Amino acid sequence: MKIVTTFPELRKARRTLTGPVGFVPTMGYLHAGHISLVQAARTECASVAASIFVNPTQFGPNEDLDKYPCDLPRDLALLEAAGVDLVWTPPPEVMYPPGFQTWVEVERLTRRLEGEVRPGHFRGVTTIVAKLFNVVNPDKAYFGQKDAQQAVVVRRMAKDLDFPIEIVVCPTLREADGLAMSSRNIYLNPEERQAATVLFRALSAAKSVYDSGERAAEKLRALVRATVAAEPLARLQYVSCADYDTLEELETVRGKALLSMAVYMGKTRLIDNFAIG
Numbered sequence: 001m002k003i004v005t006t007f008p009e010l011r012k013a014r015r016t017l018t019g020p021v022g023f024v025p026t027m028g029y030l031h032a033g034h035i036s037l038v039q040a041a042r043t044e045c046a047s048v049a050a051s052i053f054v055n056p057t058q059f060g061p062n063e064d065l066d067k068y069p070c071d072l073p074r075d076l077a078l079l080e081a082a083g084v085d086l087v088w089t090p091p092p093e094v095m096y097p098p099g100f101q102t103w104v105e106v107e108r109l110t111r112r113l114e115g116e117v118r119p120g121h122f123r124g125v126t127t128i129v130a131k132l133f134n135v136v137n138p139d140k141a142y143f144g145q146k147d148a149q150q151a152v153v154v155r156r157m158a159k160d161l162d163f164p165i166e167i168v169v170c171p172t173l174r175e176a177d178g179l180a181m182s183s184r185n186i187y188l189n190p191e192e193r194q195a196a197t198v199l200f201r202a203l204s205a206a207k208s209v210y211d212s213g214e215r216a217a218e219k220l221r222a223l224v225r226a227t228v229a230a231e232p233l234a235r236l237q238y239v240s241c242a243d244y245d246t247l248e249e250l251e252t253v254r255g256k257a258l259l260s261m262a263v264y265m266g267k268t269r270l271i272d273n274f275a276i277g
Contacts, residue, residue, distance in 0.1 A: 004088055014086070014135075025128075025129060030075045040168065053090055057127060142168045152247065195265060201227055203259060256276070
């Protein structure tokens, strides 16, 4: 496995990879969900590249950039064991050199959900992903369903900017009790960790009534709210039942929809979602 940090090193190493090339962008502190993306890329592509970069521009001023977990040696060992051929680990000054002032924005899709409660977040995401796509030049790029809005936004960006890259969205990996795997789960104390299963229980309850025939989106949202409200340690930030592609809130679920939520568990913010329909 080749490890590079600069643009020239990356371009040189990229030329040695046999196509098609699959790409897995990450912010590190990897878990089984990340590795499942690598495994999907390994199955579908001749070569696999990954990046590890904690992108400062997608964090707000009161978010957890300074304490975001990091263990590069462990991450590299996991990627090598999973069969990655090339890893790019650039420092911030490589990605954002002095004088940097160019941004990529997807407009309507980022006004809702995460974009509404985290202003500027998606501008940072789409800018860094565009830079990664531009230099890695993969054939396929792999993202997790847990960050469903991110996947929708990145797919729109790739289409609008004519990146010849297939965006592959892989299923959310969960712990045995249903909690979606996330690098931020390490922040939870034992009581919060147990309480955090309320996200999965709330989404499961809503999906169950949907599967039984309920199509009123507000009834699905209300059931999620009620389930979360019953957990004393949880504080719901938002719940949404939206069109899967446009992210517009629905009155009635008629096609594929995204049921999503953000919940504070103590100081830790968790997100999760189900695709229904």
